[in-house]
Amino acid sequence: MFGLKREINKSFAWKRLEHQAKRMRKTEMRSMFDKDPQRAEKYSISLGNMLVDFSKNRIDDKVFAALLRLAKEAGVAKRIEQMFAGDKINITEKRAVLHIALRNRANKPIYVDGKDVMPEINRVLGKIKDFSDAVRLGEFTGQTGKRLTNIVNIGIGGSDLGPKMATEALKKYWAKDIKCYFISNIDGTACAEVLNKVDPETTLFIVCSKTFTTIETLTNARTCRRWLVDALGEPAVAKHFVAVSTNTEEVAKFGINPENMFEFWDFVGGRYSMWSAIGLIVAIAVGYENFEKMLNGAYEMDQHFRTAEPAKNIPMVLALLSIWYNNFFGIRNHAVVPYDQYLRYLPAYLQQLVMESNGKFVSLDDKFVKYQTSPVVFGGAGTDVQHSFFQMIHQGTSAVPCDFIIPAISHNEIGEHHEILLANVLAQSEALMKGKTVQEAAAELKAAGKSKEEVARLKKYKSFKGNRPSNMIVFKKIDPHTLGMLVAMYEHKTFVEGVIWNIDSFDQMGVELGKQMALRILPELQGNHESVRHDASTKALISFIRGLRK
Numbered sequence: 430m431f432g433l434k435r436e437i438n439k440s441f442a443w444k445r446l447e448h449q450a451k452r453m454r455k456t457e458m459r460s461m462f463d464k465d466p467q468r469a470e471k472y473s474i475s476l477g478n479m480l481v482d483f484s485k486n487r488i489d490d491k492v493f494a495a496l497l498r499l500a501k502e503a504g505v506a507k508r509i510e511q512m513f514a515g516d517k518i519n520i521t522e523k524r525a526v527l528h529i530a531l532r533n534r535a536n537k538p539i540y541v542d543g544k545d546v547m548p549e550i551n552r553v554l555g556k557i558k559d560f561s562d563a564v565r566l567g568e569f570t571g572q573t574g575k576r577l578t579n580i581v582n583i584g585i586g587g588s589d590l591g592p593k594m595a596t597e598a599l600k601k602y603w604a605k606d607i608k609c610y611f612i613s614n615i616d617g618t619a620c621a622e623v624l625n626k627v628d629p630e631t632t633l634f635i636v637c638s639k640t641f642t643t644i645e646t647l648t649n650a651r652t653c654r655r656w657l658v659d660a661l662g663e664p665a666v667a668k669h670f671v672a673v674s675t676n677t678e679e680v681a682k683f684g685i686n687p688e689n690m691f692e693f694w695d696f697v698g699g700r701y702s703m704w705s706a707i708g709l710i711v712a713i714a715v716g717y718e719n720f721e722k723m724l725n726g727a728y729e730m731d732q733h734f735r736t737a738e739p740a741k742n743i744p745m746v747l748a749l750l751s752i753w754y755n756n757f758f759g760i761r762n763h764a765v766v767p768y769d770q771y772l773r774y775l776p777a778y779l780q781q782l783v784m785e786s787n788g789k790f791v792s793l794d795d796k797f798v799k800y801q802t803s804p805v806v807f808g809g810a811g812t813d814v815q816h817s818f819f820q821m822i823h824q825g826t827s828a829v830p831c832d833f834i835i836p837a838i839s840h841n842e843i844g845e846h847h848e849i850l851l852a853n854v855l856a857q858s859e860a861l862m863k864g865k866t867v868q869e870a871a872a873e874l875k876a877a878g879k880s881k882e883e884v885a886r887l888k889k890y891k892s893f894k895g896n897r898p899s900n901m902i903v904f905k906k907i908d909p910h911t912l913g914m915l916v917a918m919y920e921h922k923t924f925v926e927g928v929i930w931n932i933d934s935f936d937q938m939g940v941e942l943g944k945q946m947a948l949r950i951l952p953e954l955q956g957n958h959e960s961v962r963h964d965a966s967t968k969a970l971i972s973f974i975r976g977l978r979k
């Protein structure tokens with residue numbers, strides 16, 4: 430139903446792009462800028478106060494047209510409509526993919542199996558509003574009547590990375606006396622470090638797990654529950670624990686009253702769930718009004734994605750550029766660098782979004798794909814990362830396409846900090862594009878008074894090949910609305926890539942094997958079983974670690 434008629438790497442557009450890539454390998458962005466004064470304008474798209482300048486990419490009109498043709502041949506437009514219509518485009522799990530319904534601000538019905546999903550979504554949104562208001566106003570208190578001001582989110586993967594990233598991104602909007610914490614890792618240190626900081630009387634735990642079977646989350650939640658019960662007794666659980674899940678039965682089994690449960694649905698993937706009650710901590714921290722503004726921002730991007738023509742469609746263009754380098758230049762990575770301290774968890778969030786969605790090797794028509802799918806996504810906050818991996822981005826043997834994310838105004842305009850920050854990001858992108866030839870490096874060294882020998886010795890080391898691509902994503906300020914736009918932009922970009930690669934971006938079967946094996950190893954490590962079913966390395970490691978832990 431969803432597979433392509435012809436493998437995408439055999440399509441006309443793909444072949445054309447292979448041909449164009451050969452030509453583009455010899456073309457310098459520098460000269461394309463020199464020849465075309467309209468280039469920046471031509472290859473920029475704006476939406477609201479957001480501007481995406483993709484002019485510093487190795488493209489020209491022919492390449493751009495071929496990329497757009499690839500999207501057409503892959504049937505992207507049709508699949509977008511299928512997603513918005515609630516069709517079961519997650520074919521392996523036979524599920525609809527409706528994170529867009531969570532922020533369907535027009536409230537138009539969306540049907541799954543003949544049933545409109547909007548009334549349920551609106552009911553839970555109402556519940557999020559009531560509960561977050563009650564916690565913030567001190568109407569929902571802890572067991573001893575104190576306000577709940579320490580909010581601890583227990584979850585992992587999509588039940589952690591999204592809410593954690595968004596909560597941090599919107600820190601300036603937090604209620605003054607509310608503090609947020611996140612426990613995700615099974616490493617006891619994660620739990621211990623948070624529990625050392627909070628007071629049971631004022632702490633609310635939100636246990637987030639779509640399945641409510643994830644070992645890390647349940648183990649952490651049990652530890653926190655014990656800690657609370659030790660301090661305040663069993664009845665305190667009802668006042669200090671809520672759950673967000675699709676699995677009412679398991680929530681009840683865990684000992685959380687289903688009345689304290691916020692539902693979501695199997696048509697929302699974990700890594701696409703921060704718009705649901707998984708974002709409860711965001712709503713408590715910044716207030717429901719701001720949470721709604723974030724949904725509004727995502728909705729604006731959804732509408733843009735659904736209606737803008739492909740050449741002016743931000744997620745579509747970003748996806749095509751990513752495919753351009755990944756599949757036609759053999760570049761296997763992509764860096765995301767927000768120049769905003771509050772966005773520092775965005776790269777970690779995007780790692781799951783992109784790599785869990787598109788790190789796949791089986792196509793929708795049940796074949797092993799013959800081309801590269803997801804790149805490795807990495808990144809960190811600028812300018813910190815300029816002093817870590819940027820050496821490689823500038824002078825490494827392979828280019829690393831970068832997304833630079835840039836708020837024109839900081840929430841903390843102190844002296845000239847933000848102007849220095851902005852100057853840096855603009856300089857990075859210009860330097861990556863222009864580079865510095867060996868001759869230019871030599872001339873600079875000479876002008877600095879270096880001897881002839883020194884110039885000859887250093888000129889290559891001081892040169893930069895340039896022609897390295899970057900996208901500039903600029904907006905006014907990181908507020909709830911803009912954050913919503915930004916995250917939805919990346920969700921849709923990831924979706925388009927998956928459609929073109931003809932893979933299911935909405936399952937994550939690749940995480941299962943390791944989980945299964947860990948369950949087998951656990952009793953062996955604990956010394957209850959002999960390790961007999963492993964390779965020699967794993968067996969020896971189990972025995973060595975057991976020895977160390979004696």
Ligand code: F6P
Nearest residue numbers: 585586587588638639640643699
């Ligand atoms: O890593 C696998 C995964 O299933 C992710 O997709 C998900 O976000 C995470 O585990 C947590 O799952 P859950 O919300 O069901 O606890």
